[in-house]
Amino acid sequence: MLEKTPETTVNDTAHPFDRATQVTAVGGRWRGTASEDYFAFVGPFGGATAATMLRAIMVQPECAGDPLSVTVNLCAPVARGTFDLTVRLIKATRSTQHWMVELLQDDGVAAFMTAVFAVRRPSWSHQPATMPEAPPFDEAKPLPDSGIAAWVRQYQFRFVEGAPGYGNTPHDVPASAYSRMWLSDTTPRRIDFLSLLSMSDTFFARIFHVRGTIVPIGTVSMTTVFHADAADLAADDTTMVLGAADANIFTRASATRPASCGARAGVCSRPPRRWFISRPENRLSG
């Protein structure tokens, strides 16, 4: 359980991600700020919001174990400025904890998270999943700064397959939804639970790829399952992950998209090609 408790205060020289996801104790609650550095179209990038909420759990003194499964529901756009977070330990057993965080702004709950933490124990393990093929990070070409939204500039996207090429009109025939890319903070930062959670929301909406154009869309609910524990992440000591995203059902007013991140192959001191996270997604358009 190394590094399970992130710092609660950061200074000006801190990494932009740590500044953006900082929480401070205020009157029995926790306060965060919708970071301009990670702003999207109508609110802060959902990944940064989710990471802020997860940090609010991990700074609790009684927090034990590592995150296993996190569901964040983004109910309404988070407005510029500060927000308050309430943190509740719903249930603790000998080996698991169930947490809930609510993000409050003037007009009520704008987002909430439920999270299962567990003290992982040695057990049988087995991983038929293989890491997708990819050239090394340095050999993949960075996506030029698209300038679309502030948060996009906080990440380096190095596509290996399925790079975005969005136009003004939709394709006549739906294209593939599959993408594979290296992903890193623009200013490299060691991968931890907070950045993995944020990265799990960085995959451009699959509908953009399939339709070939940007449509109004927002993440409504996102579940991320963690396969690595803190010791794994510390041992891997990496700043980049290989991500793959796909989708196979786009239905009325919603699209579901599985996506996953794998560790960079060949870097880990532990057995490489470990999968860090996987998740499905439910995005609502409109």
Next chain:
Amino acid sequence: MLEKTPETTVNDTAHPFDRATQVTAVGGRWRGTASEDYFAFVGPFGGATAATMLRAIMVQPECAGDPLSVTVNLCAPVARGTFDLTVRLIKATRSTQHWMVELLQDDGVAAFMTAVFAVRRPSWSHQPATMPEAPPFDEAKPLPDSGIAAWVRQYQFRFVEGAPGYGNTPHDVPASAYSRMWLSDTTPRRIDFLSLLSMSDTFFARIFHVRGTIVPIGTVSMTTVFHADAADLAADDTTMVLGAADANIFTRASATRPASCGARAGVCSRPPRRWFISRPENRLSG
């Protein structure tokens, strides 16, 4: 939005699933009972518990739209007897609702659910996903009554591939985690949101298949994404679904398993082979 409000009271001739998932209003809360008909080893089958909680949302007068994504966390075994449910509308927007249900027994919260409901609007849709091949339901052989747990007898499992064959000792080499089977209530019952949610927990733990033996395990957190709305389900008017389950990562003290249910091909009056749900899963052993 046909059938979106299940009945709150049932009589003795009601289907066992409706009896098991019944809720009644008691002093501002809702009360359910851990059904003996759906009991598992140390508590009621998680799918029945989840369906009871979803029913408690759907009987709320202000509930609008159809379930889109449901996450249920099973924190502790539910004991025999009754339990109380508190239902809270966390946030409503013009087109979406975010609900939370907590299941309370003597010693606190034993389970909770968060659910996104949405009024689905006509939109572009696209489904590269194909339904797995399978012979018709009637041609697939039913799994003999295993007698393992009461809840198993409430379902007809007709395996097409990857039928269970559990022994007393684990395999030397891990076997495939993949299964495909027809699934129906033993007493046929028209598929609705409640039964789909319950069915999404019926897939035998993938680790049983891979190791070839039953190990202590329980569902801790389960997210189900619905691709069909109530009108789709009413139009399909079916009592059986084809399910497929797989897993590709089993890691310390947790296994993640994607699983999905598809409509029976050739039965629907609407375009057949519609996918009803998909979900990942996080099961903890021990």
